[in-house]
Amino acid sequence: MPLHSIFLLLVWLGLNNTLAPGHIVLGGILAFLIPLVVAGLHTPQPRVQRYGLACRYVLMVMYDIVVANIEVAIRILGPMKNLKPGFVAVPIETHNELMLTILASTISLTPGTVSAEVTKDRKWLYVHVLHMEDEEALIQQIKERYERKLREVFGC
Amino acid sequence: MSFLVELLVSILIVAGAGFALIGSIGLVRLPDFYTRLHAPTKATTLGMGCLLVASIALISLAEAELSVHELLITLFLFITAPVTAHMLAKTALHYDIGFVRGTRGKELASKARERVSPKENDE
Amino acid sequence: MLNWAIMIAVGMICLSLLLNLWRLYLGPDLPDRILTLDTMYVNSIALIILFGIFLRSSLFFEAALLIAMLGFVGTAALCKYLLRGDIIE
Structure with a gap:
């Protein structure tokens, strides 16, 4: 409040x-x-537990947005036949609505990825990727870089 | 106004407009709907960010007091851009719009449409 | 120099609006057209902001904010309509 x-x-x-x-x-x-x-x-939502980490998360996402924009801009101006779009399912462990929304929004704002759909049981997130070199590396990056930090911010 | 500030604001303005232009070029060039979705959602957010920062700097200097209300538009765009992108992707999936040839993981689309896990077997 | 930068930027935004119109004409599907309209409203906000910078005035801020809000609501409503065939369930 x-x-x-x-x-x-x-x-x-x-x-x-x-x-x-x-x-x-x-x-x-x-x-x-x-x-x-x-x-x-108002529906009860988990509280941010660690404000310092939350600030660092926001700054990291902003940095990633700038990098992602330049990366996507280069891809758009480059030749189209080098593009390798992909559609992947990412397993997720955050089942809470607020955290899931923040995670999906972060994914949509950063490196060439757009979250498209979440399964009914909230265990998988379908993500479309503009240029995918390695599927496993991408899933690892989403889980390590965003999901784990987000869970730390909310303390669970 | 000092030369340096003017130079910085000019660079920001041209960079912002450039990102918006690249987003629109992507909208025309990219091969299918899902790839096209990437261009505007990313290029326009940073483009608008640059323009609004330039606007804040210049109007604050011109009116000799801090003018931050452009930040509200930036904040609003940054909150709504992923939501729009997500809704459009969802609509396209349910509308059964095809992927471009060479897209990996195409077969997951039918699973995504039913909102079931990718491991689940078809009946 | 600043006025030159603004003129160049206005030219670029107008060019991107024209490109958007081209995509709006091409389609091929409804979600493509909604995406294009979404991009067009963001670009028109950019145009208004540039005009505000040109006149060194913050009078146009409200117009830009209104377009941002109505554009988002419009896109969301159109998506919802395509998804469910109904805006209010």
């Missing part, structure tokens, strides 16, 4: 692009009332 309020206040100040005291008071009132009103819609 407090995180929700802080986020709402920051968005309000950003939208009005000001730090005027009046807006801080109005934003504060809204940030206090809105979480109370929407409390009924």
